[in-house]
Amino acid sequence: MARVVVDVMPKPEILDVQGQAVTRALGRIGVSGVSGVRQGKHFELEVDDAIDDETLHRLAGSLLANPVIEDWTVTRL
Template sequence: MARVVVDVMPKPEILDPQGQAVTRALARIGISGVADVRQGKHFELEVDDGLDDETLHRIAGDLLANPVIEDWTVTRV
């Protein structure tokens, strides 16, 4: 078995209300120096060693991410 990590983030041009809320909250609690926060999703998959990269990207693009508004990376660890 192999472990695969899929990280999904909103595309840069997409507003991220959750990230904006965190940015504002940091200022409210007196923390400065954080200019922007983007919130995404992190998935860890245990897969068969033989599962190819094309299939992994298909899983990410068809199930884990919305390709219209999100980008993703697939990493074997």
């Protein structure tokens, strides 16, 4: 078995409302120096060693991410 991490983030041109809310909240609680936050998703999968990288990338793009508005990375650990 192999461990695989898929990180999904909104594309840079997509407005990240949740990230903006976190940025504003940081200021309200007195944290300075953070000019922006982008919020994404992190998935950890345990997969059979026989599953190839192309299949993992296809799985991420069809099930874990919305390719219209999100980018993703697949990393084998």
